[in-house]
Amino acid sequence: MQASAQQAKRSGQGGLRRNGMLHLFLLPSVILLIVYSYIPMAGIVIAFQNYKTYKGIGGSEWVGLEHFRTMFMDERIVQIIENTLVIALSKMAAGWVAPLIFALLLNEVRILLLKRAVQTLVYLPHFLSWVILGGILTDMLSEHGIVNAAMRALGLPSVFFLGSGGWFRFTLVVSDIWKEFGFGTIIYLAALAGVNPALYEAAEIDGASRLRQTFHVTLPSIIKVGVVIGTLSLGNVLNAGFDQVFNMINPIVAGKGEIIDTYVYKVGLLQGAFSFATAVGLFKSVVSLVLIALTYRLAYKYANYRIF
Known part of the structure; x- marks a missing residue:
């Protein structure tokens, strides 16, 4: 056993020497990650303080879990968590189904030029900022926007998309799918390209028929990719899209x-309640970390997917 351990150690050292240049290329990214992601994490201590900017972290009073107790006693937090879950889960479900269906349909197109043109067009919105899209959608979906004008021309009643809670959630989900489903489609198309053609011939x-081939050949061949995408998206169950909602x-x-x-943005930056906002953000981050660990476990168990 000792000899085996020594052999493994020598093998690891040899691999490090062989791939030394690759590790060197990785170094700038690691440094940036440490500087901008890990070092600032020291600031989470203000979640347990009554933080005052003029006193700093070292001079602010420690209050323990007071901000967390305040958070769970606040009725608004319950509604905000509910909003986050409803919007995020709706986006996850629609964002899992829409790219899969579109990829299956696009895979049936036999004209290569048309297929690539459509794929490029649906992928383009992924590169647009929500600052731009938010302004465009606000104008298009307003009372006098092009969408309501078209509905009135067809004899349909106007819809206050951005002024009704239910319609607002619907608008968030649909606009997010429109923006992002092209990216998910690429992943499924890559999986479809790996399906053995002999299965279709058999x-x-x-x-x-083509429909039966889809259900009995195509879907079983890419189901693992779908499981991986679906399970890993669970880690974002508390991320409903700040950029989109804010705009x-x-x-x-x-x-x-x-x-x-x-909510964290408004309470922390606009109202100056830095400690309370940090407590809310820390709560969300801890829950997200647990969910991410769980989803990686599920992905490994059901789809044999692992990073390390």
């Missing part, structure tokens, strides 16, 4: 549209 010989929310729909991230 199914066709057996008399299977589209208004006071009328705040009761149904306020999420944890926008």
